[in-house]
Amino acid sequence: MIINHPILGPRDAQEFVYLGDASLIDRPDGMTAGIESFHDYLYNRDNPAGLHRELWYHEQGDRSWLVVTRNTVSHEITSVELARDVARARGRSK
Amino acid sequence: MRYSGFRVIAEALTGHKGWKPVWRDPAPQAEYDYIIVGGGGHGLATAYYLAKEFGQARIAVLEKGYLGGGNVGRNTTIIRSNYLLDGNEPFYEFSLKLWEGLEQDFNYNAMVSQRGIINLIHTDAQRDAFTRRGNGMILNGADAEMLSRDQVKAMYPFLNFDNARFPIKGALMQRRGGTVRHDAVAWGYARGADMRGVDLIQNCEVTGMRIENGRILGVETSRGFIGAKKVGVAVAGSSSKVMAHAGMRLPMESHVLQAFVSEGLKPFIDGVMTFGAGHFYVSQSDKGGLVFGGDIDGYNSYAQRGNLPVIEDVAEGGMALMPAIGRARLLRTWGGIMDMSMDGSPIIDKTHVDGLYFNGGWCYGGFKATPASGWCFAHLLAKDEPHKTAAAYRFDRFLKGLMIDEKGQGAQPNLH
Numbered sequence: 001m002i003i004n005h006p007i008l009g010p011r012d013a014q015e016f017v018y019l020g021d022a023s024l025i026d027r028p029d030g031m032t033a034g035i036e037s038f039h040d041y042l043y044n045r046d047n048p049a050g051l052h053r054e055l056w057y058h059e060q061g062d063r064s065w066l067v068v069t070r071n072t073v074s075h076e077i078t079s080v081e082l083a084r085d086v087a088r089a090r091g092r093s094k
Numbered sequence: 095m096r097y098s099g100f101r102v103i104a105e106a107l108t109g110h111k112g113w114k115p116v117w118r119d120p121a122p123q124a125e126y127d128y129i130i131v132g133g134g135g136h137g138l139a140t141a142y143y144l145a146k147e148f149g150q151a152r153i154a155v156l157e158k159g160y161l162g163g164g165n166v167g168r169n170t171t172i173i174r175s176n177y178l179l180d181g182n183e184p185f186y187e188f189s190l191k192l193w194e195g196l197e198q199d200f201n202y203n204a205m206v207s208q209r210g211i212i213n214l215i216h217t218d219a220q221r222d223a224f225t226r227r228g229n230g231m232i233l234n235g236a237d238a239e240m241l242s243r244d245q246v247k248a249m250y251p252f253l254n255f256d257n258a259r260f261p262i263k264g265a266l267m268q269r270r271g272g273t274v275r276h277d278a279v280a281w282g283y284a285r286g287a288d289m290r291g292v293d294l295i296q297n298c299e300v301t302g303m304r305i306e307n308g309r310i311l312g313v314e315t316s317r318g319f320i321g322a323k324k325v326g327v328a329v330a331g332s333s334s335k336v337m338a339h340a341g342m343r344l345p346m347e348s349h350v351l352q353a354f355v356s357e358g359l360k361p362f363i364d365g366v367m368t369f370g371a372g373h374f375y376v377s378q379s380d381k382g383g384l385v386f387g388g389d390i391d392g393y394n395s396y397a398q399r400g401n402l403p404v405i406e407d408v409a410e411g412g413m414a415l416m417p418a419i420g421r422a423r424l425l426r427t428w429g430g431i432m433d434m435s436m437d438g439s440p441i442i443d444k445t446h447v448d449g450l451y452f453n454g455g456w457c458y459g460g461f462k463a464t465p466a467s468g469w470c471f472a473h474l475l476a477k478d479e480p481h482k483t484a485a486a487y488r489f490d491r492f493l494k495g496l497m498i499d500e501k502g503q504g505a506q507p508n509l510h
Binding site: 001011014018019020021035036039040042044045046047048049070072073074075 | 507
């Protein structure tokens with residue numbers, strides 16, 4: 001698989017480490033969320049057959065985190081964003 | 095129709111005209127007491143034991159494709175019970191004992207071959223860890239043996255014992271481990287279930303579940319609605335898709351695992367060998383092909399095919415261990431979809447819906463578990479309580495902090 005890095009251009013997926021579903025960006029607030037929502041956050045996944053937004057880490061490159069939209073049935077990658085931009089758009093790191 | 099040596103001779107003398115189809119191809123009835131979703135090894139074993147050991151009737155197995163077309167026909171056929179943790183080892187040892195009596199039990203030749211499995215040791219720390227695991231196995235009634243470097247060398251003199259990074263210092267051996275003809279397992283269970291009146295319904299995909307007031311009434315399928323008092327789901331890599339029909343999100347991800355077969359070679363690997371440090375394991379089939387594999391590809395996938403980097407990685411592992419295979423050609427590679435759970439261990443449990451039961455999360459180790467998985471799932475379905483060897487395989491173990499994490503990797507399915 002080739003991941004089209006927003007800054008570096010097309011890179012081999014072998015340069016990256018895979019973490020999982022991009023919903024991991026949305027960690028519940030530790031001061032207010034209950035144990036159930038942390039359990040769901042940490043352990044449960046949608047695990048779709050089809051489009052999947054997921055976190056890849058460019059360990060052997062610029063060490064950026066990416067949100068890659070990939071089809072889990074065909075392995076086709078349709079969109080690559082910097083995870084930083086995605087997280088900020090969701091109101092994180094203010 | 096029972097199989098026997100006499101029967102083979104009698105058929106040979108009469109032109110083999112007496113062999114009949116091994117199972118029926120029935121149309122689905124309107125309602126059953128039990129519906130098992132998934133006609134793979136675990137689903138067929140569940141139906142078989144439900145009928146045979148728990149005396150239940152009116153059972154159907156629904157399979158979206160053909161019987162045994164999923165992981166039971168795609169694995170590398172290894173059986174073993176060399177686990178460490180208390181939640182796992184009694185279950186896998188129960189499974190290995192069932193394997194030992196399986197062919198007599200279901201009157202079908204599954205080519206169960208207890209040729210022994212060794213896990214290679216490269217460091218003192220690893221020897222300590224494997225000694226501990228071996229003791230755990232013995233405490234749970236399994237067999238385990240520590241082999242010295244010389245003992246391994248006597249068995250497999252052609253291994254690269256002096257690899258600079260991973261020199262071979264010994265091995266943990268389980269002599270009762272081995273291999274089984276995987277397709278025959280599916281066929282044997284299917285035939286045994288069919289003989290006891292179970293309807294095996296193929297080309298019948300579950301497309302929805304009818305649930306009212308927290309109770310399951312049946313399943314919607316590509317061949318219409320089928321009612322059921324109890325529904326058990328055993329669909330391996332498709333677990334998340336099927337259980338989504340009941341509104342559930344599961345603690346698992348689907349990943350692709352590849353397997354490989356070389357061209358046929360003269361016999362030189364008697365048993366099963368794992369080289370965990372090099373992400374490689376191998377056995378030799380009765381046809382002579384080396385059957386081997388390594389790690390999962392590492393990203394969510396439902397594709398049933400993998401990518402080239404893992405093929406390269408596995409081939410490198412094989413070459414590091416056995417330089418002699420360098421000129422052997424790879425005949426086939428294929429992939430199967432693993433339901434990788436959050437702690438690397440399976441789930442056999444009730445759900446929040448009355449009458450809906452789940453069996454899954456077998457990661458890449460489901461084949462060896464087939465008999466015990468079927469038995470324990472049948473036990474749960476028939477008696478509404480878990481079998482004593484599967485009592486730890488609960489959904490709520492993540493909430494309660496009772497994970498069964500053999501590798502100690504945490505909630506990271508692609509690392510288990």
